[in-house]
Amino acid sequence: MQAAQLFDLVEVNSTDPIEFSHWAGKWINSNPETTGIARLEISEAHGEFFLEAHAIGPDGLIPWGRTPIKTLAANPTSRKGAGFTCSYDFGFVSVRLQAMIVKGLIVLGQFHTFKDDSGRASFFVREYFAIEHGRY
Amino acid sequence: MTNVAFKQRSHLEPALTDPAIRILNIEGLLGRWRNTNARTNGISEIHIARENAGFTVRIVGVGPDGPVDWPVAEGVVLANLEEEAGQKAVAIAANFDLGFMTAETHLRVNKGVLVIVLVVTFRDDSGRSDYINREFYYKAAEVE
Numbered sequence A: 001m002q003a004a005q006l007f008d009l010v011e012v013n014s015t016d017p018i019e020f021s022h023w024a025g026k027w028i029n030s031n032p033e034t035t036g037i038a039r040l041e042i043s044e045a046h047g048e049f050f051l052e053a054h055a056i057g058p059d060g061l062i063p064w065g066r067t068p069i070k071t072l073a074a075n076p077t078s079r080k081g082a083g084f085t086c087s088y089d090f091g092f093v094s095v096r097l098q099a100m101i102v103k104g105l106i107v108l109g110q111f112h113t114f115k116d117d118s119g120r121a122s123f124f125v126r127e128y129f130a131i132e133h134g135r136y
Numbered sequence B: 001m002t003n004v005a006f007k008q009r010s011h012l013e014p015a016l017t018d019p020a021i022r023i024l025n026i027e028g029l030l031g032r033w034r035n036t037n038a039r040t041n042g043i044s045e046i047h048i049a050r051e052n053a054g055f056t057v058r059i060v061g062v063g064p065d066g067p068v069d070w071p072v073a074e075g076v077v078l079a080n081l082e083e084e085a086g087q088k089a090v091a092i093a094a095n096f097d098l099g100f101m102t103a104e105t106h107l108r109v110n111k112g113v114l115v116i117v118l119v120v121t122f123r124d125d126s127g128r129s130d131y132i133n134r135e136f137y138y139k140a141a142e143v144e
Helices: none
Strands: A025-029 A037-045 A049-057 A060-068 A071-074 A084-090 A095-100 A106-112 A123-131 B031-035 B043-051 B054-063 B064-070 B073-080 B091-097 B102-108 B113-123 B131-140
Touching: A037 A060, A037 A106, A049 A084, A060 A084, A071 B113, A095 B113, A095 B131, B043 B113, B043 B131, B054 B091, B054 B102, B073 B102
Parallel strands: A123 B073
Antiparallel strands: A025 A037, A025 A123, A037 A049, A049 A060, A071 A084, A084 A095, A095 A106, A106 A123, B031 B043, B031 B131, B043 B054, B054 B064, B054 B073, B073 B091, B091 B102, B102 B113, B113 B131
16 A cells, blocks of 8 residues: 555445435525635435535625535545535636535635636635524 | 635635735744654654745654655645734645545644644545544754
């Protein structure tokens, strides 16, 4: 087994996929004044997971559509979902999303790379999302 | 900003076309950073340097037989539209390809501490889970 750090030099005793079902649902940005992604919807279909983001536009929410997500654990031996990555390519801009689930919240790193000739700088944003649990 | 494509309101933020935002406080990221956990089994050091017109990121992992130098990666600078800890500063993203694995990293400074978010994807058949991890680094002298 090759490893670039001791952390990755592990004995693997399971071939199970990363368990991620419990993170499916609607997640709301903790910042009501956000000018970026307002809502995330994580869904599962046939063992695969998908994200649908909705962002704040000048005239209301802009649905970004559904994109597959790659589920992530917290370490190489864990099979418990701890984050995900996914990408959107809108032609003029690509957006990479990098999510880490910390204490039940999604900490979402958002990396925007413009590909048009608008002169806009690539930028990042980090925001927090809580699941809409429907209780209380 | 008018007549430009957008998918969210912040894509229309005028500050994005300000050349200064592309390198804002970049000096704070540059240099040699050491893991705050002296017993880490992960990445012991990160070196961020200016090279020609761009930036490079060099990572040193803790290996079974000593330090493991990862291949040097290009650092892509990302502007930050928001203040963190009272300061607005750019971040750097760098992707590493080690053949059997890839690592996607995002590096930023918060309150003087370098924070790395590391996404590791294994491409071998070892059965290891792909994972996301976060570690913290302090600024060290270039040569000890």
